[in-house]
Amino acid sequence: MLITPLLLEKEPLELDEKLPALDYTPDVRQVGVLAVNGRAELLAEHRGPREIVQDIRLRAKYSGDFEVLCARCVDPVPQHIEGEFDLLFRPTGIDAGQGERSISEAETEIGYYEKSGLVLEDVVREQVLLSLPGRTLCREDCKGLCPRCGQNLNQGSCDCEDRTVDPRWNALADLASRMKS
Ligand SMILES: [Zn+2]
Ligand SMILES: [Zn+2]
Known part of the structure; x- marks a missing residue:
């Protein structure tokens, strides 16, 4: 699903998606659909008197079932994964040359969207991978x-x-x- 600034211009977009299995890493497999509920909205960021940057804020919860390979025996281990995120995306290239001035640690996490728009699946995929434990074992003493x-x-x-x-x-x-x- 492609989220563009144009799509959000009039009103925020409510998300109630059931995403079919996405490609993750070779050891992570989605089982069934991944539920994503949230909202995408446009935020006008005023920079100086003339310049207005169109940011996309994406807030959502996700929940789904996965199989993650055991780090030792490579047997698939069922895992239920859920989480939420609140992210801000700026048009790509907008911060070029400004160094780190515009991004402080305290700000919401910031990403960038391409001219064509923001791909919901890409954002969710990254969030799912981030929420996984570093290493999965089928049992402690595998x-x-x-x-x-x-x-x-x-x-x-x-x-x-x-x-x-x-x-x-x-x-x-x-x-x-x-x-x-
Ligand atoms: Zn042997
Ligand atoms: Zn194992």
Whole structure:
């Protein structure tokens, strides 16, 4: 959904969206729709007597179900994710050359929108990714995968587990198996 200043000129836009699965990162998958409720509005930012900058303020809540891969065993872990944001977007390029003067830490978080407009999905995707914990585990004591054979060690041990093999013997074993085949 593209939000443009023109669209908001007369009145704010109420958002009540059910977004189909977006592309996140390879380890994050959206399950079902993502509900987004909020409002987009235009804010006129007066800069000097003549210059008026058209900012888009986007406030919304989002909520949806996800599957995030366990950082150790890469099994999908169901996660319900919800949150809210209140962001201000300025036309891209408007702050160029002004350095950091116009952006203070105390201000609302500031982003930029392209000439064509602000893509709601892009904003929501970023917010969802920001709200995820840095690392997801299927359980605290997940045993992960065997680094040698890839066996999921939560489901059972593998043959390589107890054998601590000297790397030099690996090279020999490789050679032997290549000669056999
Ligand atoms: Zn795991
Ligand atoms: Zn193994």
